[in-house]
Amino acid sequence: MKEFKLENEERWKRTHRCGDLTKKNKDQQITLVGWVASQRDHGGVIFIDLRDRWGITQVVFHPAQDESLIDQAKNLRMESVIGIQGKVVLRPANMVNKLLPTGEIEVTVSRLIVFNESKPLPFMIKDPCDAIDETRFKYRYLDLRRPQMQKNLFLRHRMAQIVRRYFDENEFVEIETPFLMKSTPEGARDYLVPSRIHQGRFYALPQSPQTYKQILMVSGFDRYFQIVRCFRDEDLRADRQPEFTQIDVEMSFVDEGDVMEVMEGLMVRLFKDVLGKSIHLPFCRIPYKEAMEKYGTDRPDIRFGLEIVGLDEIVANSGFHIFDETINQAGKVCGIRLPGVGPLSRKQVDEYTAFVKTFGAKGLVVIQITEEGIRSPIAKFVSDNTLQNIIMKLKGSVGDVIFIVAAESSVCLNALGNLRVQLAQDWNLINRNIFSLVWIVNFPLFEWSEVEGRFMARHHPFTSPKETDLDFLESDPEKVTAKAYDLVLNGSEIAGGSIRIHRRSLQKRLFETLGIDQATAERKFGFLMDALEYGAPPHGGIAFGFDRLVMLFAGEESIREVIAFPKTTRALSLMDGSPSEVDQEQLKELGLKLDLKDK
């Protein structure tokens, strides 16, 4: 590798950026800096595509120029960083590159400096990237040079700015809350941070700034927001990272409708300013119960039909023991109808059966309505009458395929809810041009946890019950509805919030129902309970999953595509190698000893 000198770098201050030059700049003497995006050596003339954040400009070396310049240009490698000085010239009409904004011109180079040569690359900087994820993550700095990744991060930036402007205009104040906070019992696993000064004690990284923002309401800030990192030590998914970004919002003296209205305004603004789309207000609101029954999930994608239909009455006492048994054990028999694409092959049916089994369903009953008649493995077990009733209830006609799951109620709905989405994808039933925004409301406040053997807060333990349900809090917790709301975009939960409890007495009752004894509640949440006793206003709020929102706006399938430095599904950072072991000295200073699980 040749040495080069960086003499008098001032001279290499750029006059333009790589996306700037057009025929208006004809004959100007200019300086550009950037990366070598491609080098095309024709033996005589040499072309370089010079790239920076703003674009690409073709620069040309002509053989008439001095030898050392040509020699340098010949040896330029991809992704080396260079500066050039030269003259802007018009390209001959038949050489114009219509794909480039700068395609009408090129720069005839008279001077070249190589700021830094690049080694041969592990992969080409191009869209789409042809490297596997593992390689992309290891060389994330190269991956982030790709136009698509830059575009995604610019989009993320723009959305963050719009969010800030919107809330600022509406008199929300952005206040930073601590990253080092108290570990709390409920919820996800905490990331812990050992304290050096107080050995044996730990901070936790926030799962969300929930308690702080409530306390800011007690302090009278009335309207708060923050674009803030949150941390949850749980297993990862395409839409879940251990650290992720939330748009956190809280308001005082509001009810559910007030919070939703402000958020609808934000969504309207984002859709208009980012995507140029108008969306209709107010968003449709679906009660939790209806969402579960019709779509088998609390985050329904309503861009397509395939709604779930209950078949309990029709198949009760049908003589088909799987149906009968399910209903006897208080389970559910439900079906969905896939219109007009049948009949399906044996292989397709097997695949869908395997699919519902991953959600705990024991099997999948398929009824195919064909020109030749009805085909179904259950035809020999149930009466023609029952079969006809099922088809009638689902409004089936020739070419349709009906899928039925019989199982414990939540398993049945969950399996069909997921099958519904899978079918829509497989059979192209989703209109990609539509954005469906729905509020899910009237959530149950509690959920019975088999694992814990107690009721758990479905949202979080500070969520207010509806006043009408207060009497059931102790007697029949499952009946209590929460003042909670989720916002769902195309089947993705992008925000969730609630009106909070603002009186200590009610908060205490809630902890009791959750099986958190008074001492524990006092120890873990005493500061919040205390605050509620000093003039806490009625308040509520919401939090958006910012990464998911950006992902959906970017049309990406994974939030890793909109996070600069993401973790893998094993929560590793392949670029910097975190998490990593630390020196004994560091542990000692913190008063920690390792007691590792045997492998």
Next chain:
RNA sequence: GGGGCCGUAGUUCAACUUGGUUAGAGCGCCGGCCUGUCACGCCGGAGGUUGCGGGUUCGAACCCCGUCGGCCCCGCCA
């Protein structure tokens, strides 16, 4: 914690089903040619601990077990 797919040259893949001579190809890299390309083109060349460890076998990229890593899903994620 569980299930599925995957790991072969710098890189992306093929060869694995059915074990058998020297593990192939594209891109990149190196050398040569080329004055209008824009993923330039043409000719030639180098480049491999088949993730790692063990087993089966006369013989393993291929079969088996374990392990590490990537992706997707279930559980989990107040």
